[in-house]
Amino acid sequence: MRKVELLAPAGDLARLKVAVRYGANAVYLGGKKFSLRSRASNFDIEDIAEGVQFAHAHGAHVHVTVNMLPHEEDLEGLEAYLKDLERVGVDAIIVASFHIMKLAKQVAPNLEVHVSTQHSSTNSGVIDFYEKQGMNRVVLARECTLDDVKATMQHAKLPVEVFIHGGMCISYSGRCTMSNSMTLRDANRGGCAQSCRWKYKLYDKDVPIYKEDHLFSMSSKDLNAMRFLPELIDAGVASFKIEGRMKSPYYLATVVRSYRKLIDTYQETGQLTDADFDWVVRELAKAENRLTGPGFYAGLPKMEDHLYGVNGAGVSQEFIAYVLDYDQETQMAKLEVRNNFKIGDEAEAFGPSLDNTNFKVDTLYDEDGEIVDVARNPMQVLYTKVDIKLQKHDMIRKVMTKREKVY
Structure with a gap:
């Protein structure tokens, strides 16, 4: 093929x-x-x-x-x-x-x-x-x-x-001038302000037709x-x-x-x-x-294909660590912290050659060998023992309940 x-x-x-x-x-x-x-x-x-x-x-x-x-x-x-x-x-x-x-x-x-x-x-x-x-x-x-x-x-x-x-x-890609009109930032020259994702108060002439808890968004x-x-x-x-x-x-x-x-x-x-x-x-x-x-x-997007009540991207914090190195003999993984996690958390490792594999964070040590209960400092280097054959560039995330349906 x-x-x-x-x-x-x-x-x-x-x-x-x-x-x-x-x-x-x-x-x-x-x-x-x-x-x-x-x-x-x-x-x-x-x-x-x-x-x-x-x-x-x-x-x-x-x-x-x-x-x-x-x-x-x-x-x-x-x-x-x-x-x-x-x-x-x-x-x-x-x-x-x-x-x-x-x-x-x-x-x-x-x-x-x-x-x-x-x-x-x-x-x-x-x-x-x-x-x-x-x-x-x-x-x-x-x-x-x-x-x-x-x-x-x-x-x-x-x-x-x-x-x-x-x-x-x-809008049709490349045809929108909304950002230009509202912010003087030219969308077709690299400056789109994404004005379509803002929330708006709608009026019919001078009569408001919006609710404070339900503003209009495109x-x-x-x-x-x-x-x-x-x-x-x-x-x-x-x-x-x-x-x-x-x-x-x-x-x-x-x-x-x-x-x-x-x-x-x-x-x-x-x-x-x-x-x-x-x-x-x-x-x-x-x-x-x-x-x-x-x-x-x-086909033409329907009502359910638009966002209401939210107007932008949220932030996911389940990515907790990037694997910098792994010692197969000691099973110690060298991690770069990305988001808060702690001893006892359920985690999932994955990578270019690693299928999703769950494990529990049982130990955490800093570079001085001191025990760390909570990893709270982004980019900090920590070590943990993991009986999974990790590789450099693998990633680790928290195990969280997520939706299981798109459309």
């Missing part, structure tokens, strides 16, 4: 490495300029070079977002930047501006050019246009239904990429397309994209690993069972910070 790509976000070099270790075939990241995620850590050219070297050593590709819609004053340094990306071995750039697309083909011909979802491509006709212009891939609009994708794939002359998980824009649930994966793979989609360059390493590890399992299982066996989906639902619930839904894949 044709191998499909799992494409994961990377907000910085550490997260790039997590995404690759946990199963991404490719990562996408933003540079210091020309990218739409100005609040992400983003990469300078030296970081990009290091990321490319790491990814290529692990058989993964690196895509760089050059997806802002530049005004005249934004163009300075663009040509040199594209040449630098080609020089350090970047595999592809994700582009929204047709000027940047054409310029890249002229000055950095070894870079693949992928047409960003900001272009709202929703049919095979526009894909054919980009194929004639020499582009290499099109990222479909997130507003496409499953039927739209299937129909498009029957005639598409270029590889197609679709989103499968993460945040959704309340916020959408995050996309979760796991149940559509088999049909999307069968339709011929080349790449499955996870949104979230602002997300934590723990979130990335959990989501990438979950979709890696689904994709591999389907490509190896030709089917996904209810048990496969149930496992992923439980797994994703351990890291999600916003409720999820099917996006547009099942």
Whole structure:
């Protein structure tokens, strides 16, 4: 069966490495300029070079977002930047501006050019246009239904990429100026304030039509397309994209690993069972910070696909430790604390090569060998005895009761 790509976000070099270790075939990241995620850590050219070297050593590709819609004053340094990306071995750039697309083909011909979802491509006709212009891939609009994708794939002359998980824009991607109007922050130049996720008091002329405990929000649930994966793979989609360059390493590890399992299982066996989906639902619930839904894949989103009463992402605190090292002889694990936990807590370890394995935290020692009852200082190094064969880069989380249903 044709191998499909799992494409994961990377907000910085550490997260790039997590995404690759946990199963991404490719990562996408933003540079210091020309990218739409100005609040992400983003990469300078030296970081990009290091990321490319790491990814290529692990058989993964690196895509760089050059997806802002530049005004005249934004163009300075663009040509040199594209040449630098080609020089350090970047595999592809994700582009929204047709000027940047054409310029890249002229000055950095070894870079693949992928047409960003900001272009709202929703049919095979526009894909054919980009194929004639020499582009290499099109990222479909997130507003496409499953039927739209299937129909498009029957005639598409270029590889197609679709989103499968993460945040959704309340508007057509790339068409919203709400942030510009309300905050003077240009969403298409990297400054989106996510005004759609705020809470609003509604008026009919001068008459209030809201309740203080139920303000209006346009916020959408995050996309979760796991149940559509088999049909999307069968339709011929080349790449499955996870949104979230602002997300934590723990979130990335959990989501990438979950979709890696689904994709591999389907490509190896030709089917996904209810048990496969149930496992992923439980797994994703351990890291999600916003409720999820099917996006547009099942048709126009319904009332239940929006968020009411909450307008932003919550914070998950169940990720408690990152494994720095493990001594198999002494069974002592060296941990970097991430969130509060204590002796007696039930924990679950997982990793790139480690299935979810539960254990009880029986001992905790600091670097001086002193007993610690409660791990309360983030980034503190502690030691605990664990009879599980851990490896560096595994992660540990608290065992907590989570929801077991998505949609």
